[in-house]
Amino acid sequence: MSMQVSDSTTAICPRNHENPGGSDRCSECGLPIVDYEMELDVLVKALVEQEQHVKFVREKIFLGIGDQGCKFIQDFYLSWGRGLRSTEFLVIESSADSQHSDDADEARFRTVTQYKSPSISFHRLPESPSKHVGYQGLGERLAASDQELDDLLRRSGIRASTTRQTVFLLAALGGGTGSGAGPYALQRARALNPNCRNLVIGVMPAANEPDSAHFNALCSLSRFIKFGDSPSADMILLVNHDRLMEVRGVGSMGEELAGESLLSHMLAAFMGNIADRSSSQTDLGYIAKMSRSMDLHAFVPCVAAGCSLEIFGGMTNIAENALSCRLADVDTDSVALSYMLVQVPERLCQTIPEDKLRADLNKWNKDRFPRLRGSAIQLSHSSKRSDRIDLCILLGGTKLAVTAKRAKEGFDRFRTIVESDAWEKEFAVTSESVGEMREVVESHDAKLDEMAN
Amino acid sequence: MSDKHNQTTADPQDEERVLAHLKGVKWERVGKGRLLLTDRRIEFEKAVGLFSSPRVAFSVDLSAVLSAEFDNASNTLGLKWLDESSERVICRLNLPKGDAAANLCRSLNRALESLRLESEQSARLDRYHAYLWQTSYSVWTIVGRLLQIVKELTREGWDMVDTSLDEIREVSSARPELLSADVVSQIEALAEVVPSRDASLVLREAVACVKALGISLSKELSPAGQWGDLALEESSRLNWRDIRYIFLFAGMHSLLTARQEVDDTVKIQELLPRVARLSSIVTDIVFPGRSSTLSEEDGVSSAVEALAQDIGNELRIKAGVA
Numbered sequence: 014m015s016m017q018v019s020d021s022t023t024a025i026c027p028r029n030h031e032n033p034g035g036s037d038r039c040s041e042c043g044l045p046i047v048d049y050e051m052e053l054d055v056l057v058k059a060l061v062e063q064e065q066h067v068k069f070v071r072e073k074i075f076l077g078i079g080d081q082g083c084k085f086i087q088d089f090y091l092s093w094g095r096g097l098r099s100t101e102f103l104v105i106e107s108s109a110d111s112q113h114s115d116d117a118d119e120a121r122f123r124t125v126t127q128y129k130s131p132s133i134s135f136h137r138l139p140e141s142p143s144k145h146v147g148y149q150g151l152g153e154r155l156a157a158s159d160q161e162l163d164d165l166l167r168r169s170g171i172r173a174s175t176t177r178q179t180v181f182l183l184a185a186l187g188g189g190t191g192s193g194a195g196p197y198a199l200q201r202a203r204a205l206n207p208n209c210r211n212l213v214i215g216v217m218p219a220a221n222e223p224d225s226a227h228f229n230a231l232c233s234l235s236r237f238i239k240f241g242d243s244p245s246a247d248m249i250l251l252v253n254h255d256r257l258m259e260v261r262g263v264g265s266m267g268e269e270l271a272g273e274s275l276l277s278h279m280l281a282a283f284m285g286n287i288a289d290r291s292s293s294q295t296d297l298g299y300i301a302k303m304s305r306s307m308d309l310h311a312f313v314p315c316v317a318a319g320c321s322l323e324i325f326g327g328m329t330n331i332a333e334n335a336l337s338c339r340l341a342d343v344d345t346d347s348v349a350l351s352y353m354l355v356q357v358p359e360r361l362c363q364t365i366p367e368d369k370l371r372a373d374l375n376k377w378n379k380d381r382f383p384r385l386r387g388s389a390i391q392l393s394h395s396s397k398r399s400d401r402i403d404l405c406i407l408l409g410g411t412k413l414a415v416t417a418k419r420a421k422e423g424f425d426r427f428r429t430i431v432e433s434d435a436w437e438k439e440f441a442v443t444s445e446s447v448g449e450m451r452e453v454v455e456s457h458d459a460k461l462d463e464m465a466n
Numbered sequence: 467m468s469d470k471h472n473q474t475t476a477d478p479q480d481e482e483r484v485l486a487h488l489k490g491v492k493w494e495r496v497g498k499g500r501l502l503l504t505d506r507r508i509e510f511e512k513a514v515g516l517f518s519s520p521r522v523a524f525s526v527d528l529s530a531v532l533s534a535e536f537d538n539a540s541n542t543l544g545l546k547w548l549d550e551s552s553e554r555v556i557c558r559l560n561l562p563k564g565d566a567a568a569n570l571c572r573s574l575n576r577a578l579e580s581l582r583l584e585s586e587q588s589a590r591l592d593r594y595h596a597y598l599w600q601t602s603y604s605v606w607t608i609v610g611r612l613l614q615i616v617k618e619l620t621r622e623g624w625d626m627v628d629t630s631l632d633e634i635r636e637v638s639s640a641r642p643e644l645l646s647a648d649v650v651s652q653i654e655a656l657a658e659v660v661p662s663r664d665a666s667l668v669l670r671e672a673v674a675c676v677k678a679l680g681i682s683l684s685k686e687l688s689p690a691g692q693w694g695d696l697a698l699e700e701s702s703r704l705n706w707r708d709i710r711y712i713f714l715f716a717g718m719h720s721l722l723t724a725r726q727e728v729d730d731t732v733k734i735q736e737l738l739p740r741v742a743r744l745s746s747i748v749t750d751i752v753f754p755g756r757s758s759t760l761s762e763e764d765g766v767s768s769a770v771e772a773l774a775q776d777i778g779n780e781l782r783i784k785a786g787v788a
Binding site for chain 1: 613616619620622624661662663664665666667669670672673676677680681684707708710711714717718721733737740743744746747750751
């Protein structure tokens with residue numbers, strides 16, 4: 014067989030006929046003359062060019078776990094999430110949470126998956142042998158047995174090559190799925206990307222919920238603060254369900270904000286969405302990293318949404334209003350960090366210059382929190398015509414003995430009524446691990462005391 | 467288009483040649499007659515009478531002869547062959563003494579040996595062509611799936627990426643001898659990065675697979691060395707070299723389809739003439755005698771798709787894949 018090589022003087026056709034160099038077709042058989050090496054090069058280059066279409070970097074991943082977590086993430090996705098860039102949404106339920114069949118569940122989320130980016134994906138944990146996931150231990154065990162979970166997190170964009178990545182987890186901590194699978198999923202996210210910052214919005218059960226719900230919540234808090242050797246969450250924003258139901262705000266269209274819509278509004282403010290949908294000026298991941306470096310995990314959000322400057326008279330009063338609209342109890346004496354996210358309409362810039370606004374808020378911080386060790390004020394402007402100001406304060410360093418008081422009480426009561434041999438069988442935990450979880454919460458507060466002294 | 471499949475001129479070498487003949491041969495129970503040996507058959511004509519034409523008692527294709535043994539002591543030739551109904555026939559012929567009988571037997575043995583070698587060579591050539599078609603189909607499948615992976619990466623269709631990868635690995639592991647070692651190891655490298663769900667990383671490995679496959683086909687010999695001289699033969703049937711055009715067409719057409727799906731007009735304009743030219747060559751390879759229905763100006767994606775479908779089906783049939 015002669016070599017299939019074309020040079021400048023000859024061109025070889027696919028049938029090996031020699032032709033004058035530069036011939037387009039073979040004079041003998043009529044077949045086109047193709048330079049294989051060149052065509053291979055064209056093909057490979059065209060494929061390499063596809064890289065520009067596959068560079069998906071997810072800076073923010075929103076994770077809703079358990080029935081309430083899923084509902085909230087879906088609500089946030091529909092209200093604000095579709096405008097976010099480099100973002101992915103993932104909702105995880107257990108079979109017990111879901112009132113629907115697999116098909117119905119998928120259909121429920123399919124209605125919101127029509128948007129190309131960001132997308133929202135649905136996943137169901139494996140079915141529990143006992144058909145229910147009422148406890149934190151069972152939820153954690155189910156998540157740990159889920160062979161698809163790591164792949165699911167990777168598919169949502171969590172990977173070590175993304176250096177700037179924040180996972181936002183939202184879960185109600187009274188049920189088994191949110192309290193158990195939530196911390197586990199965050200721990201896996203951290204394992205897949207050690208650079209990622211994990212932020213939790215955890216809704217604590219209502220006061221009238223049974224002690225078992227409070228037991229779950231405290232176990233979950235403990236897992237967020239310490240899972241193995243390190244925390245699974247950098248920052249936990251604690252929201253008391255009863256407080257959430259009481260607090261009201263005003264949205265940009267004058268609508269009332271309450272419950273889930275208030276939480277959505279708060280999260281959107283964190284994303285810088287309220288100010289300008291096309292930009293993200295607040296890097297909550299950075300704040301989470303800072304909090305972790307100071308070993309402060311628990312935060313209480315305080316939200317003043319849509320406060321008219323004319324009615325409130327000044328920033329200090331709006332800050333005072335935000336504190337009164339806190340979403341969980343705060344021990345003001347132990348607050349060590351204050352992050353303020355302020356969004357002011359551009360037209361008010363003349364009325365309250367930035368320097369004055371910052372000075373007022375800094376003074377208020379110092380007056381209010383005697384043991385404050387650090388504060389940050391993030392200011393953004395909107396093009397709104399109204400004089401409504403949004404202020405969200407995150408108070409860090411609050412003692413769990415105060416913020417999670419009801420959970421601690423419920424936990425302790427629940428602990429006394431469970432027989433020691435029932436822990437493993439019914440709750441998928443051991444009496445030792447339950448003791449350790451209690452200790453983690455205790456030592457969290459003890460550390461705050463140490464810092465204060 | 468090509469003239470290689472349409473040769474009709476009679477080859478003078480195709481004419482039957484007489485190698486030897488011998489009179490006075492006696493076949494027990496039949497009588498005396500003449501034994502004729504050509505390069506194709508052996509024939510015994512029984513002498514009937516002085517004025518009558520001889521009658522052919524048997525005429526056997528040499529390809530049907532199972533054995534021919536000459537016994538020096540008795541000067542007999544034992545012939546075994548299969549008749550038309552594949553029944554075994556045994557015939558013992560008494561040859562006249564002399565050099566002529568020995569010469570005929572030598573010629574017969576030489577002819578039978580030559581026929582055996584020819585038949586072996588033909589069977590080997592058939593196996594080689596089967597190997598080439600199987601390689602073609604493997605290349606077609608692998609390139610198609612690799613390009614599918616590239617396409618799915620642009621929309622993060624990981625389920626389809628997994629399915630395509632499974633198919634690639636199935637082809638590669640079922641017949642690793644069809645692919646070069648570089649290609650097999652590159653496929654494994656791709657399989658290792660897919661679980662990371664890092665689209666950039668997966669794309670790089672998928673492109674590396676396409677490149678490795680392309681380079682392996684650019685070599686003048688197939689990766690399976692056992693074909694030796696056959697691979698160097700210039701055959702009117704499928705050649706090793708032809709597979710590179712099948713590879714290029716599979717890649718370019720898949721790329722064109724992907725670009726058409728996103729209305730990338732610049733890329734489409736660049737790829738269409740290339741696909742059309744390659745389609746002429748591949749049609750000539752896969753469907754000898756049929757001309758490609760695509761013209762270089764053809765912008766109809768359905769025509770490209772239909773042709774690719776036909777080629778894929780034909781390759782599967784020729785590769786003997788159910």
